[in-house]
Amino acid sequence: xxxxxxxxxxxxxxxxxxxxxxxxxxxxxxxxxxxxxxxxxxxxxxxxxxxxxxxxxxxxxxxxxxxxxxxxxxxxxxxxxxxxxxxxxxxxxxxxxxxxxxxxxxxxxxxxxxxxxxxxxxxxxxxxxxxxxxxxxxxxxxxxxxxxxxxxxxxxxxxxxxxxxxxxxxxxxxxxxxxxxxxxxxxxxxxxxxxxxxxxxxxxxxxxxxxxxxxxxxxxxxxxxxxxxxxxxxxxxxxxxxxxxxxxxxxxxxxxxxxxxxxxxxxxxxxxxxxxxxxxxxxxxxxxxxxxxxxxxxxxxxxxx
Amino acid sequence: xxxxxxxxxxxxxxxxxxxxxxxxxxxxxxxxxxxxxxxxxxxxxxxxxxxxxxxxxxxxxxxxxxxxxxxxxxxxxxxxxxxxxxxxxxxxxxxxxxxxxxxxxxxxxxxxxxxxxxxxxxxxxxxxxxxxxxxxxxxxxxxxxxxxxxxxxxxxxxxxxxxxxxxxxxxxxxxxxxxxxxxxxxxxxxxxxxxxxxxxxxxxxxxxxxxxxxxxxxxxxxxxxxxxxxxxxxxxxxxxxxxxxxxxxxxxxxxxxxxxxxxxxxxxxxxxxxxxxxxxxxxxxxxxxxxxxxxxxxxxxxxxxxxxxxxxxxxxxxxxxxxxxxxxxxxxxxxxxxxxxxxxxxxxxxxxxxxxxxxxxxxxxxxxxxxxxxxxxxxxxxxxxxxxxxxxxxxxxxxxxxxxxxxxxxxxxxxxxxxxxxxxx
Numbered sequence: 087x088x089x090x091x092x093x094x095x096x097x098x099x100x101x102x103x104x105x106x107x108x109x110x111x112x113x114x115x116x117x118x119x120x121x122x123x124x125x126x127x128x129x130x131x132x133x134x135x136x137x138x139x140x141x142x143x144x145x146x147x148x149x150x151x152x153x154x155x156x157x158x159x160x161x162x163x164x165x166x167x168x169x170x171x172x173x174x175x176x177x178x179x180x181x182x183x184x185x186x187x188x189x190x191x192x193x194x195x196x197x198x199x200x201x202x203x204x205x206x207x208x209x210x211x212x213x214x215x216x217x218x219x220x221x222x223x224x225x226x227x228x229x230x231x232x233x234x235x236x237x238x239x240x241x242x243x244x245x246x247x248x249x250x251x252x253x254x255x256x257x258x259x260x261x262x263x264x265x266x267x268x269x270x271x272x273x274x275x276x277x278x279x280x281x282x283x284x285x286x287x288x289x290x291x292x293x294x295x296x297x298x299x300x301x302x303x304x305x306x307x308x309x310x311x312x313x314x315x316x317x318x319x320x321x322x323x324x325x326x327x328x329x330x331x332x333x334x335x336x337x338x339x340x341x342x343x344x345x346x347x348x349x350x351x352x353x354x355x356x357x358x359x360x361x362x363x364x365x366x367x368x369x370x371x372x373x374x375x376x377x378x379x380x381x382x383x384x385x386x387x388x389x390x391x
Numbered sequence: 392x393x394x395x396x397x398x399x400x401x402x403x404x405x406x407x408x409x410x411x412x413x414x415x416x417x418x419x420x421x422x423x424x425x426x427x428x429x430x431x432x433x434x435x436x437x438x439x440x441x442x443x444x445x446x447x448x449x450x451x452x453x454x455x456x457x458x459x460x461x462x463x464x465x466x467x468x469x470x471x472x473x474x475x476x477x478x479x480x481x482x483x484x485x486x487x488x489x490x491x492x493x494x495x496x497x498x499x500x501x502x503x504x505x506x507x508x509x510x511x512x513x514x515x516x517x518x519x520x521x522x523x524x525x526x527x528x529x530x531x532x533x534x535x536x537x538x539x540x541x542x543x544x545x546x547x548x549x550x551x552x553x554x555x556x557x558x559x560x561x562x563x564x565x566x567x568x569x570x571x572x573x574x575x576x577x578x579x580x581x582x583x584x585x586x587x588x589x590x591x592x593x594x595x596x597x598x599x600x601x602x603x604x605x606x607x608x609x610x611x612x613x614x615x616x617x618x619x620x621x622x623x624x625x626x627x628x629x630x631x632x633x634x635x636x637x638x639x640x641x642x643x644x645x646x647x648x649x650x651x652x653x654x655x656x657x658x659x660x661x662x663x664x665x666x667x668x669x670x671x672x673x674x675x676x677x678x679x680x681x682x683x684x685x686x687x688x689x690x691x692x693x694x695x696x697x698x699x700x701x702x703x704x705x706x707x708x709x710x711x712x713x714x715x716x717x718x719x720x721x722x723x724x725x726x727x728x729x730x731x732x733x734x735x736x737x738x739x740x741x742x743x744x745x746x747x748x749x750x751x752x753x754x755x756x757x758x759x760x761x762x763x764x765x766x767x768x769x770x771x772x773x774x775x776x777x778x779x780x781x782x783x784x785x786x787x788x789x790x791x792x793x794x795x796x797x798x799x800x801x802x803x804x805x806x807x808x809x810x811x812x813x814x815x816x
Contacts, residue, residue, distance in 0.1 A: 122615030191542025216741025308643025
């Protein structure tokens, strides 16, 4: 910036006018971007705080363990809560093995050719399909074609296919984190491909895989559209306190659909109940997410390589 | 040994884990078929079901034969499998007295347990025998096959989604629907008694206008946050921000809709003095908050992918941070940033519950941020529950599904190509 050739040492270290201006610009820019970031984070805190504040009058253990009463205008959320657990567990049982194996295939088996690119493209597109289209697919394939009817099973299968990319993506990341030299060392000892995966790759990436599985749970728990027409119903009371109250060929209630119903379809609901439902839904989803984050941080601290 | 040979050939050997890996699914499928005998499985599928069961039975027999050979015994030992069959046939055909009945039952159980132990638990001969070489790794073929099947499952699912949605809507799509009217008419009267009209123009416009509004809000904030997180943050602060963004992404869409319905509704009524706050603006803000996490995380990846040497070179020339960002990073990462915006938009287009609850839900050509709109997704969600299966209206909803699938497919494809473009250059 200073084009003169005979600068003294003094001049070199005093700030020029342009330098000062640049520093100011930089600070302004930095603060500007910081504000933008904060404007994104603020709503999160605001929303959780607001929901919690409004829900406070109804929140208690009883709220969790009683059925909705009085045409859903009063009571608790036991039936939808248990229904969501059923949907999540069944979909997890289906999607976890398929997802993990699919990403093992993509990482360890597939060569870099056109077919693999198509598989990858399919995963990306599966993740991009709108949730309501998954619902239509669930109706067409599971409810009608396979003859499962509107049932927990049909809804869970729909959720399973919808959340498959979540597991594939995070498992792929976990498998990629295992250094290639581990595999090479194992192959050099004469191990086969599956032995290498079984003894070296999977044990070293198990925590990352678990993170993906947990994220799947949080995603599946919050979805509404895919289960609306495949198995979740507006109202279905069940035995309170009985954890095996649903049959997987039955329909069930679900927290997310319950929140939609009581906030849009049912008039005169007791003030706090929708907020209570919302905070239980958000709370469980965020708790599950927090568990996955803690697992990830823990894993990073004890990583051996 | 090839997987097909393992399934259908009587020659060669197989080890215990291979036998189990193939048999367990077969057992499960047979058990489910037996239990759900009365279950309303689609009757038109019955013959397919029978064929599948017969093929599975054949597979069970061939791998059991190979298991006997693995123990250096002839496949003729398979004849022992017939014993329980004879027993059950004679129990059913000849009316046995109770003493005989129980004896035959006992024989069946003992025979079953014995073959199970013999085939499933006792090791084959070591090294090669007269039926083939050592079978130690023969189960790996089975595992490899399973993994490959899971690997290509996503292709099957994507095609399955298209196929089944298409199948439900195809009848009306090719027989009766005026596609031009479907795309360009703004008259959506699917339940009208004398003149049903299926024009989705207002819905398409609703979807795109609310998405555009959401992107208008989300893109500057998302890119700004991505720049801050990637260029200005200390590593620790960066981790914190990323966790917060993950939380933001995890909030279910129905909760966003609920927030739109309650908090944002009141806010808009008060700030804009509007009669009702369930408007395009409301939905746009909700969608912006939902798609910002995607934009931030992908844009940050794109910025991080710019080599540090670019930054160092620019700073060595005396550029300020802002100049580095504006002149070097943004041009270098522009493809990735474009992909981030596209994926954020795809998310907004496909979002259902939030727009269903927050945008006022009335079919309307949008005239401004405070007008009520309805989107393609919300229409399906609101009306599918109330239509008769197989009717015209029902099929039109599936055709809207095809439209949505195609739109997001194209947007995702472009985003993917853009990202691939970065990796290659």
